[in-house]
Structure formats: C-alpha cells, structure tokens
Amino acid sequence: MNAQPxxxxxRLPIYQRLADILRRDVxxxxxxxxxxxxxxxxxSHAYELSPGTVRKALDLLVQxxxxxxxxxRGTFVRRPSFDASLFRFFRFRTPDGTKSVPEGRILRRTREKVPSYIARQxxxxxxxxxxxxxxxxxxxDVPIVAEEIWLPLQRFEAFLDILTEDVGNLLYPVYDEVCGQLIAKxxxxxxxEAASAETARLLRIETGSPVMMIDRLAKGYDGTPMEWRRSxxxxDLFHYHTEIR
Amino acid sequence: MNAQPxxxxxRLPIYQRLADILRRDVxxxxxxxxxxxxxxxxxSHAYELSPGTVRKALDLLVQxxxxxxxxxRGTFVRRPSFDASLFRFFRFRTPDGTKSVPEGRILRRTREKVPSYIARQxxxxxxxxxxxxxxxxxxxDVPIVAEEIWLPLQRFEAFLDILTEDVGNLLYPVYDEVCGQLIAKxxxxxxxEAASAETARLLRIETGSPVMMIDRLAKGYDGTPMEWRRSxxxxDLFHYHTEIR
DNA sequence: GAGTGGTCTAGACCACTAT
DNA sequence: TAGTGGTCTAGACCACTCT
Structure with a gap:
C-alpha cells in the first residue's frame, strides 16, 4: 500500500476519518x-499515522x-450471521441439546403487486x-414460526428461476449466491397479537391464542432495504431475555 | 491520593486491574x-501508571x-435510571408529545410467605x-401495566413503615431513601400470554386477549437480587424495537 | 522466525468547563 | 487561568499464529 492522504x-478526528474509509471499503x-x-x-504506513491512531480506528469498527x-492472525471483516437470530427468541429443545437450524419450507412463492405499507418499508x-x-x-416437523416475506423484484428476479425445493433452510446465503445481494444488518x-384463523392453521394452534409477531427489515451494508419479513x-415458545443497566 | 500498588x-493486564479496583469502589x-x-x-500519579493506561481502564468502565x-468537567459514576425502561416497551402518547413518568398506584402491600419460585430468584x-x-x-387514568412485586423482608422492612399513598411514581428512589438499597441493574x-380474569379486570380488557409479560429481577451493584417484579x-400497546447485525 | 495484534509508556497539544 | 478529558505521536516489549 502506498501513502495516501x-x-x-x-474537522473530524483522524481515527474517525480512517474508520469512515474502512467502513466505506466494506x-x-x-x-x-x-x-x-x-x-x-x-x-499506519499507508496513511502515515501513528500505530495508536490506527488501532483506535480499528477498535471502533470492532465495537x-x-x-x-x-x-x-490479523483483522477480518465479520460475516454477518443473524438468520438464526429469530431463534434466540424461541425456546426449542433438541433431544441432545445441540443447536440446529430449523427447517425452512417455502409454501408459496408468487409475483404480486406490493402492498403500500411494504413498498414504503x-x-x-x-x-x-x-x-x-x-x-x-x-x-x-413441528411448526414454530410462520413467515410472510417480500422482496423487491428488481434485485431478486433471479430468485424466481430456482426451484423452491432447492432452497435450503437459510435464505440469506441464497440471496447472496443467486442474486448477488448481501444482507448485512x-x-x-x-x-x-391474537392468532388469526390463517396463522392458527399454519401453527396448528387455536384461533385467538396469543402469538408473537416480529417484523424485520433486512438491509445491505449501505443501508438499502432488501427484504421485509413478518414472522x-x-x-408459549417465545422467550426474550435482556440485561438492563 | 498517594501512590499505592x-x-x-x-497475570491480568494493568488496565483491567485498575478497572476492577474502580468497579469495586462502586x-x-x-x-x-x-x-x-x-x-x-x-x-496515573496515585497508581504510577502512564496516562494512556489509566484512560484505557476508564474507557472500559464507560463502555x-x-x-x-x-x-x-471530569469523570462521574452514572446514575442508573431504568425505572422508565418498561416504558420503552409501551407506546404512550401524551397530547403534547412530551414524555412523562406514568402514574404508579399501589393497590395492595402485604407481608406474605414467599412462593418458592420467587425465593429462588x-x-x-x-x-x-x-x-x-x-x-x-x-x-x-388509563391502566397500561399491572405489576406484581416481591421484596425480601430483611432489606426492605422499613418500606412497610411508610404510607403507600406517600410513595411516588417511582419505587427505586424510595428503596434508596427509605431502605438504603440501591438498584443498579x-x-x-x-x-x-392470554389475559387471566384478574389481569383483564385490572387492565380493563377482555379475558383471553393477548398480554405481554415482563419478569424483572433487579439487583444491586454487587449483583445481589433485590426485587422481583412481574409486569x-x-x-396492543406493546412495541419493542431493536437493531441486529 | 516473521508477522500479527495486545499492552504499556511518556509525553505533546488541543478543546472544553469552571471560576 | 487552572484543570479536565480528547486526540495523537513514536516508539518498546510481549504473546500469539503461521509456516
């Protein structure tokens, strides 16, 4: 690497500006x-900075x-991996106690006019x-979560070309491989809410019994909205734990 | 302050050990x-350390x-203030949009044998x-949240001596002033869950309609459990928002 | 052994706050 | 103006990883 300004x-501190550059590189x-x-x-050689300043920028990005x-070994760009994050929320015990990715079964995949609320999102x-x-x-084989997913056609058209049976249990790697779209955050x-008749049927529970509803807007590194999902x-299987100070 | 070892x-890094000392001071x-x-x-004079090392310890405690x-101005011990944290969870609009502490009304305060689940907590x-x-x-005057609270008698005996009408809308300051018990985290x-008849009556909703249930175990700075609370x-007023990466 | 990040030093200079 | 934290330098030495 050569020296560059x-x-x-x-007016911003140097370590902030270096962090900005590296963030943009991602x-x-x-x-x-x-x-x-x-x-x-x-x-520190490329930008002619003292090692302490470089470290401060990197520490920020680690944070x-x-x-x-x-x-x-070195410093690396973290692989985002929060597809399993939904399952921080839901208790699920496997007989041996090991964690496994739950099965994902696509029931329907169609081209639709996007509802205006989702278009805005x-x-x-x-x-x-x-x-x-x-x-x-x-x-x-026990249904835990029912999902409703919307994808912008322009970025994800290629997703329609693959068979739903060939889609594995994780969607985000497929978005990357098939459509070149990286989900970052x-x-x-x-x-x-109370379960609708449709939700109750899918989850095999009583209509009106309480269900958790989690809306997710997934974005790329640059913040572009990529996927809207309602789970x-x-x-009774939901459990969220947090510490407050 | 005098120099002290x-x-x-x-084997721990110096900045960790300094942070431990300051944490224990709190x-x-x-x-x-x-x-x-x-x-x-x-x-840095008291412990004969370079300013950079001291700063690193303090940065850690700030984090x-x-x-x-x-x-x-200086460095200060933060005042914990999460009594209002429940109300991060619940939407409530005031006419003028300003935030206000919701009213807290004590309906009952009695001495009871503690249920074993709560004793363990x-x-x-x-x-x-x-x-x-x-x-x-x-x-x-619209009920938003119904709370069930348990306090260990030993630490909070003095709390029984004050009139429930004199307790304001926040409990933790009272715990501090009346019982000398500081809640830190x-x-x-x-x-x-589905609302029980009792919960429905208090919240003026239909029995069986969905309610959020939040269990809190509040602790002192040293981690001693102080208060158990189920809210x-x-x-339909509950809304929790989070970012994931 | 070469290269990496983690810790630590011993300062300098600056911006902000209080008085 | 004195004292505070925020930024930055220019190193040294160490522990860890890779080959």
Whole structure:
C-alpha cells in the first residue's frame, strides 16, 4: 500500500476519518465478509499515522461488530450471521441439546403487486411488482414460526428461476449466491397479537391464542432495504431475555 | 491520593486491574452514583501508571455504562435510571408529545410467605416472609401495566413503615431513601400470554386477549437480587424495537 | 522466525468547563 | 487561568499464529 492522504471532513478526528474509509471499503464491496483487513502496520504506513491512531480506528469498527481481530492472525471483516437470530427468541429443545437450524419450507412463492405499507418499508414505488413468499419454519416437523416475506423484484428476479425445493433452510446465503445481494444488518420490531384463523392453521394452534409477531427489515451494508419479513410464532415458545443497566 | 500498588491477579493486564479496583469502589459504596471519579491525572500519579493506561481502564468502565465522562468537567459514576425502561416497551402518547413518568398506584402491600419460585430468584430461604405488592401503572387514568412485586423482608422492612399513598411514581428512589438499597441493574425476561380474569379486570380488557409479560429481577451493584417484579401490559400497546447485525 | 495484534509508556497539544 | 478529558505521536516489549 502506498501513502495516501486522509479524505473526509478535516474537522473530524483522524481515527474517525480512517474508520469512515474502512467502513466505506466494506459498504462498497472492496472489502467483503471474511476478507483480511490490512494490518495495523500496513495502515499506519499507508496513511502515515501513528500505530495508536490506527488501532483506535480499528477498535471502533470492532465495537461496531463490523470487524473482528485475532491475535497473531490479523483483522477480518465479520460475516454477518443473524438468520438464526429469530431463534434466540424461541425456546426449542433438541433431544441432545445441540443447536440446529430449523427447517425452512417455502409454501408459496408468487409475483404480486406490493402492498403500500411494504413498498414504503422497502423504499420501492407503490404498485410495483414484487416477490411474495409464505414460509414455515419447523423443528422436528413441528411448526414454530410462520413467515410472510417480500422482496423487491428488481434485485431478486433471479430468485424466481430456482426451484423452491432447492432452497435450503437459510435464505440469506441464497440471496447472496443467486442474486448477488448481501444482507448485512436488520431492524426488528416486536409485538404480540391474537392468532388469526390463517396463522392458527399454519401453527396448528387455536384461533385467538396469543402469538408473537416480529417484523424485520433486512438491509445491505449501505443501508438499502432488501427484504421485509413478518414472522409469527407461538407465544408459549417465545422467550426474550435482556440485561438492563 | 498517594501512590499505592495495583492489587489483583498479576497475570491480568494493568488496565483491567485498575478497572476492577474502580468497579469495586462502586460496588462497595466508596463511589456512589453522581460522585466524581478521580481525574486521569490523579489516578496515573496515585497508581504510577502512564496516562494512556489509566484512560484505557476508564474507557472500559464507560463502555460498561458504569461511568460517564464530560470533557472539561471530569469523570462521574452514572446514575442508573431504568425505572422508565418498561416504558420503552409501551407506546404512550401524551397530547403534547412530551414524555412523562406514568402514574404508579399501589393497590395492595402485604407481608406474605414467599412462593418458592420467587425465593429462588431472590436467593432467600424458601418459606421466608417477604413484602408482596400489587401495583398499577396508568397514563391519563388509563391502566397500561399491572405489576406484581416481591421484596425480601430483611432489606426492605422499613418500606412497610411508610404510607403507600406517600410513595411516588417511582419505587427505586424510595428503596434508596427509605431502605438504603440501591438498584443498579436488572435482568428482564419477556413473553406473551392470554389475559387471566384478574389481569383483564385490572387492565380493563377482555379475558383471553393477548398480554405481554415482563419478569424483572433487579439487583444491586454487587449483583445481589433485590426485587422481583412481574409486569403485564396490553399487547396492543406493546412495541419493542431493536437493531441486529 | 516473521508477522500479527495486545499492552504499556511518556509525553505533546488541543478543546472544553469552571471560576 | 487552572484543570479536565480528547486526540495523537513514536516508539518498546510481549504473546500469539503461521509456516
């Protein structure tokens, strides 16, 4: 790497500006998940900064969960892996206590006119066509969560070309491989409601019994909305634990 | 402050050991919420450390939300203030949009034999006497959350001496002032259920309609369990938002 | 053994706050 | 103006990983 000047707002601290550059290297694809980031040494020479300043920038990005550092090995771009995050919420015991990815079964995949609420979330024009899916997640053939998924047609058209039977239990790797779309982060919004007849049928519970509803808007590294998803699961299996200070 | 050697496990990094000392100063009451922590300069002289190392220890404690630093003013022990945290969960609009502490109305306060589940949570002997309370939280006279509260009798006996009408809308300041018990952190556990007849009556909703149930175990700085609380609120007012990466 | 990140030093200079 | 924390330098030494 050659010496280059630090770009960005001159009024910001140097370590912030270096962090901004590296963050943009990720959002714009020059650094991909799993890639090695240049070492502290390389960076401090390339940008002519003292090692302490470089370290501070990297520490910041580690704190943001964008990078991870390994003593003696190097600094790497973290692979986001929150597809299983839904299942932080739901208790599920396997006989041997090991964790497993629940089965994902696509019940329906059609091209539909996107409802306006979802169009706003996905930031696509109202009335556009989009991909709509109904998907069931099961553990030992017991339905745990019913999902309703919407994808912008433009980015995900290729997804319609593969057989739903060939889609595995995780969608995000397929989005990456088939459509070149990387999911990096998401917002989740959680509430509870009484089960509709349709939800009750899918989850094999009584109509009107309490279900948890989790809306997720998944985004790329640059914040572009990619996927909207509404998940409904049996409240009696739901359990969220948090520490507050 | 005079020079003193760093105690603690010699194999740990120095900044960790300094952080441990300061953390213990808080848990053991030598530093109280709102107190000023000795300045970077004072600490680096007292422990004969370089300023960078002291800063690293303090940064760690800031990250833990134990301290807060103000440029030009100093470093201070943060005042924990999560009594309002329940109301991160519940939507409530005031006409003018300002946030207000919801009303807290104590409906019952009695001395009871503690149920064994709660005894285990509070780490007190099964069968001990404890303080039991029923409390309703309201906004504009509309009940939002019904609470069931248990306190260990030993620490909170003085709480029985004050009139329930004199207890304000926040309990934790009263615990501090009347019983000398400081709440520092808590664990919360969240699920949903169908409203019982009793819960429905308190919240003025239909029996069987979905309610959110939030269990909280509040603890002191040293981790001693202080208060167990179960809150139930209308699911239609409940809304939890989070970002995942 | 070469390269990596983790810890630590001993300062300098600056921006902010209080008085 | 004195004291505080925030930024930054220019190293040293160590522990860990890879080959």
């Amino acid at each position: 630090l770009s960005g707002d001159q 959002t714009e694809g020059r650094l991909r998940p799993g890639d090695r980031v240049p070492s502290d040494n390389e960076l 943001e969960d964008l990078f991870e550092r390994f003593h003696g 996905l930031k696509i024009p109202e009335g556009d066509a989009a991909i709509s899916m109904s998907r069931l997640r099961l553990i030992d 998401a917002e989740e919004s959680l509430t509870a 409904r699961g049996r409240a | 760093l105690s603690g496990d010699q 848990t053991e009451g030598r530093l109280r919420p709102g107190d000023r922590v000795p300045s970077d300069n004072e600490l 833990e939300d134990l301290f807060e630093r103000f440029h030009g 509070l780490k007190i002997p099964e069968g001990d006497a404890a303080i039991s309370m029923s409390r309703l939280r309201l906004i504009d 808590a664990e919360e556990s969240l699920t949903a 139930r609120g209308r699911a």
